[in-house]
Amino acid sequence: MEAFTDADLTHTGSEINYYFVCKRKLWLFSHNIELESDSDLVLQGKLLHEHSYKRKLKEIAIDKIKIDFIEKTNEVHEIKRSRKVEDAHLYQLLYYLYYLKKHSGLDTKGVLNYPLLKKTVKVELTPQKERKLQQIIHEINQITKLTKPPEAKWIPYCKSCAYSEMCWG
Numbered sequence: 017m018e019a020f021t022d023a024d025l026t027h028t029g030s031e032i033n034y035y036f037v038c039k040r041k042l043w044l045f046s047h048n049i050e051l052e053s054d055s056d057l058v059l060q061g062k063l064l065h066e067h068s069y070k071r072k073l074k075e076i077a078i079d080k081i082k083i084d085f086i087e088k089t090n091e092v093h094e095i096k097r098s099r100k101v102e103d104a105h106l107y108q109l110l111y112y113l114y115y116l117k118k119h120s121g122l123d124t125k126g127v128l129n130y131p132l133l134k135k136t137v138k139v140e141l142t143p144q145k146e147r148k149l150q151q152i153i154h155e156i157n158q159i160t161k162l163t164k165p166p167e168a169k170w171i172p173y174c175k176s177c178a179y180s181e182m183c184w185g
């Protein structure tokens with residue numbers, strides 16, 4: 017693996033998430049083929065976000081990342097409409113913690129909020145998780161450098177993916 021530099025803090029949280037969901041989706045999204053804003057799921061997610069937690073949280077945007085933050089507890093919150101806790105959510109949030117550490121020298125903890133599950137998961141950036149995250153970012157860099165997107169492979173997620181028409185239409 018090449019040496020890791022701050023220049024690698026150029027990804028969005030969504031890119032980290034899509035690495036786990038589908039490498040083709042990661043490539044399409046990272047090449048600015050953005051269909052997400054029209055997706056019903058994203059819209060539902062946004063509404064859920066606004067109704068469930070918005071009043072408690074302060075949204076902060078730093079370069080390409082946008083996070084929900086509680087100043088008093090130094091916690092970064094990420095809200096997911098999913099009914100399942102997934103690595104995609106975990107590493108997206110770990111990336112925010114990592115970003116804040118490298119970019120701003122902030123030592124923060126994370127909380128994943130699942131309003132549909134009525135569940136929260138505490139997330140900590142341990143040295144082991146940090147190494148794994150660096151490996152993931154390295155692989156994301158390799159994928160996004162490809163001249164064309166990886167082939168489409170059907171997964172159940174395709175049914176609700178914003179790129180479904182493009183891959184399977």
Ligand code: SF4
Binds near residue numbers: 040041174179180181
């Ligand atoms: S439709 Fe399926 S294969 Fe295509 S980008 Fe989405 S998840 Fe990947």
